[in-house]
Amino acid sequence: MSLHTACYPVPGIPIPGWLGYTVGYFSGPFSVMREPLQSVANQGAEDAFSEAAIAALRHDMLRFARLQLREEAAAEDAVQEALAAAYVARDGFAGRSQLKTWVFSILRNKIIDILRQRTRHPTQSLTADDGSDMEVEQLFNEKGMWHRQKRPTDWGDPETELDNTQFWRIFELCLDELAEQPARVFSMREFLGFETAEICAELGISESNCWVILHRARSRLRLCLEKEWFAQG
Amino acid sequence: MLNCKDTTRLLSQQQDQSLSLRRRMALRFHLMMCSGCRNYNKQIDFIHKACRRFSGKE
Numbered sequence: 001m002s003l004h005t006a007c008y009p010v011p012g013i014p015i016p017g018w019l020g021y022t023v024g025y026f027s028g029p030f031s032v033m034r035e036p037l038q039s040v041a042n043q044g045a046e047d048a049f050s051e052a053a054i055a056a057l058r059h060d061m062l063r064f065a066r067l068q069l070r071e072e073a074a075a076e077d078a079v080q081e082a083l084a085a086a087y088v089a090r091d092g093f094a095g096r097s098q099l100k101t102w103v104f105s106i107l108r109n110k111i112i113d114i115l116r117q118r119t120r121h122p123t124q125s126l127t128a129d130d131g132s133d134m135e136v137e138q139l140f141n142e143k144g145m146w147h148r149q150k151r152p153t154d155w156g157d158p159e160t161e162l163d164n165t166q167f168w169r170i171f172e173l174c175l176d177e178l179a180e181q182p183a184r185v186f187s188m189r190e191f192l193g194f195e196t197a198e199i200c201a202e203l204g205i206s207e208s209n210c211w212v213i214l215h216r217a218r219s220r221l222r223l224c225l226e227k228e229w230f231a232q233g
Numbered sequence: 234m235l236n237c238k239d240t241t242r243l244l245s246q247q248q249d250q251s252l253s254l255r256r257r258m259a260l261r262f263h264l265m266m267c268s269g270c271r272n273y274n275k276q277i278d279f280i281h282k283a284c285r286r287f288s289g290k291e
């Protein structure tokens with residue numbers, strides 16, 4: 001299915017409240033959604049489109065889009081369009097996780113489109129690093145070895161944190177602290193899955209510069225997580 | 234002999250491309266002796282996993 005045709009209401013298909021652009025998120029008349037699905041949808045698809053499931057999904061999608069687009073309205077539009085595409089194709093989903101995978105891949109493509117457009121028609125240049133790397137630099141002594149007190153610590157089994165809502169709040173906060181350009185390069189690499197060669201082509205920077213930027217972004221991010229989350233016990 | 238600063242740079246680069254055998258050997262040697270860099274490596278690995286989860290790719 002083309003992303004672009006799926007973005008608009010299709011005649012004959014009732015559009016539920018959560019798709020309405022006028023409806024504020026989390027507050028919409030979700031009951032509209034309860035109208036019977038047109039064909040005989042399986043139970044999995046109905047669960048996947050339950051009000052609670054959509055609200056949670058929407059929340060995760062918005063968080064993801066906002067972080068990369070750094071603009072509330074653009075993020076909301078991208079999320080709406082991805083959800084609308086999913087709703088049109090709703091009978092094809094076996095369940096919640098399949099819907100999530102699918103709708104996020106649409107969202108990623110949307111974000112890529114928007115970022116590409118911005119790169120081609122830049123309205124302002126990205127704020128590059130502001131020299132706040134001092135904090136990372138100061139972790140090392142003059143020989144380039146870790147200062148004893150500043151060595152990265154053992155985070156134990158950090159994957160258990162991935163189910164912790166509070167952790168994600170800190171994660172987002174730390175990402176938000178990156179300057180615009182490192183944040184853009186980092187999200188193209190880690191969220192959108194670009195190869196570094198593609199990133200430099202898109203952004204017009206050299207590949208070695210790209211690695212430097214990614215390294216700084218990772219170093220800042222891990223330092224922030226260490227201080228704000230893992231050291232807090 | 235790599236210092237910690239260069240090691241972290243290479244560990245990050247390794248997330249994005251494969252390194253030459255010589256560099257991988259140098260890294261392995263440093264990691265054997267340095268818990269700080271071992272932890273750094275695990276941490277950026279975890280960040281990569283967290284990013285996958287965050288982008289809906291569980």
Ligand SMILES: [Zn+2]
Pocket residue numbers: 146236237238240263267268269270271
């Ligand atoms: Zn080291």
